[in-house]
Structures are given as structure tokens and as C-alpha cells.
Amino acid sequence: MRPVRALLAAFTLLSVAACGGEAEREVGLAGIVRTPAPVVADVTLPEVTNGMHDEFAFRAEPGGLLVTYFGYTTCPDVCPTTMADLRNAVRQLDEDDADAIDVAFATVDPDRDTDAATTAYIHAFFPDGHALRTEDPNELARAADAFGAVYSVEENDEGYIEVEHSAFLYAIDDEGKILLSWPFGIEPDLIANDLRILMEEEST
């Protein structure tokens, strides 16, 4: 068993444990349910998509879902795998569900990721996706902290930039509540299944 898979199994157990009395309702969810659900409705980051400069609030459109990721565009392995997995999951949904899902990518490496690079990155996976970028380290830290996300960008001894970051996808509802977090490595089929369950709950 690869370490990532083993961790996933542990995460799944945690999420089951976290459901407690509500276990029955949550059966079938592969992502992690945190209780109480963190609320990120009051958190904003600048949206820089296609030259925009608006404050982007972390809440979905009414009845929809917002999926958010903190990453960086020069990430060769984990970030593109995660975004491709999410894309492959959304492609499995029926059109109404897929249309109700918005995706935002926040860069943790604004020194290297320009507005244009961040936009081009998210648009390669989701043509209507939101590129979020701030040059204010405190603003980025506050936003990430609300999600429980951590990151560091440091130059190593050889002069290369090494980035560490929480590699979760977060599903947020229209009240800004984080309903579910997916750690790296969850299969697209399982993400799709979770999205269907969440959309079903959002529409009732």
C-alpha cells in the first residue's frame, strides 16, 4: 500500500468518526466532514481573473457549490493532478449539477504566479474558474487560516524554490460553510459521487 493510500484510509476513518450520530446521513461520502463545519463566508481574496480586481468571497452561488484549492502554478505533480481529478469528476456530473459548481484557485506563490499565469492555470482546467491572488502575505495567511490550510515557499540550498501546501479541495456551500474537504489522491469517481450527494442536499 502506498503511503498516500494508507493516509487516505486513515482520513476516511477520521471522517467516519467525525460524523458521529449523523453517520447515516453521511454514508457514502469519501471526503472529510469537519465538525463543526468551518465557515469562510467572511473571508475574501482579490480575484485577478482576466485582469479583474474584485474581492472574491468564499461562498457559492445560491444552491450551488464552490470548490476551492490553494496551490501554485509551477507545481508539476500534485496541483495539476488534483485539478485534473476535479475536472474529471465534474465531467461525470449531469449538466445542471456541473453548471452549479464553481471552482476557485488561490495561489500561495504570488511572487512567481502573476495574475495572468494564475488565470491561465485555472482556465486550463475550468474555463470559467476564478483566479485568486494577493501580494499581501497577511491577507493570504488570513484566508488560508480560515480553511485550516498551511503553506510555505522557501528557497533551498541549491537556490530552487520549494513549496509546501495543504493539498485539499474544499467544497463550500452558498452560506460559506465548508461541507467537505478532499485530500490529495481521492479518485475522481469518488469526488463525483460526493458532489452529487452535496448537490442533492443543497437542492433540498
Added chain:
Amino acid sequence: MIRPIRLMAAVLALGLVAAACGGDDAGVNVTDGWARTSAGMQNAGAAYMQIEGGDTADRLVAASVPSDVAGMAQIHESSMNDEGVMSMSEVEGGVEIPAGATVAFEPGGFHVMMMNLAAPLEAGQEFTVTLTFENAGEVEVPVEVREG
């Protein structure tokens, strides 16, 4: 008539030469080379493959790609801690390929990190990654770019 001892020496010598040249009997077998399309202006990429060990253990010590693909390639490993935080670093001292075992280079684990991409990686494109093993020498791996 060749005396048995001479024959044995000849066979041994041939075997040694074959092993040293990394010919047909390279020991390792590398399959399923692929890389994901690059996203937007993404200037780094990763190549993945399955490396099957031969009859004896070997060690992957280096990787390279043509300069019209990327400026530099290194063997990297992504790893996740128990908080779900991912980090990635160059593998020091190479990757052991145990005899008879398959080492997967796959998303979220070992990969050939390609830095300073010369051009975007487009679906359907093919290129060669050259892996250097301690015993098997250089092995050329065909890599196909796909959306993944």
C-alpha cells in the same frame, strides 16, 4: 576442443560485457511512460512510468529530457504528511529498484520533474526520457503526453 573452464570463462566474459553495455539484458524494464499536459503558462511538468526491477537490484540515479522539452530534469518525490500537507523534493542518492519488484513513478509520489519547459506539453506529443541506472546504464523511455 574447448575445455570446459575456457568455455565458462568465455560465457562469463560475454555476460559481463553484455551487462556493462546495458544491452538486451538491461535488467530493468520501464513501461507506461506518460506526462500530463501543462496548464496555461505552467513551466514545470512531471513524467511518470513503471520501473520493473530485473534479476538483481539496481538504482535509478539520474534522468534527463531533450532540451527542446525542458531545461532540466530531476528525480523528485512528492509526499504528504498526516496533516494533508504536500511537499516535494529531489530524491537524494537515487531510487532503489529492488530485484523483481515494480517501482511506480506516479502522481503524488516519485516522478521525473521537468523544469523550465521549452514549450507547453500538448496532448498527443511524444518525447524520450533517458533514465540512468547504476547497473543497467541508460534506458530510453518513450513518454506520451495526455490530458490525464
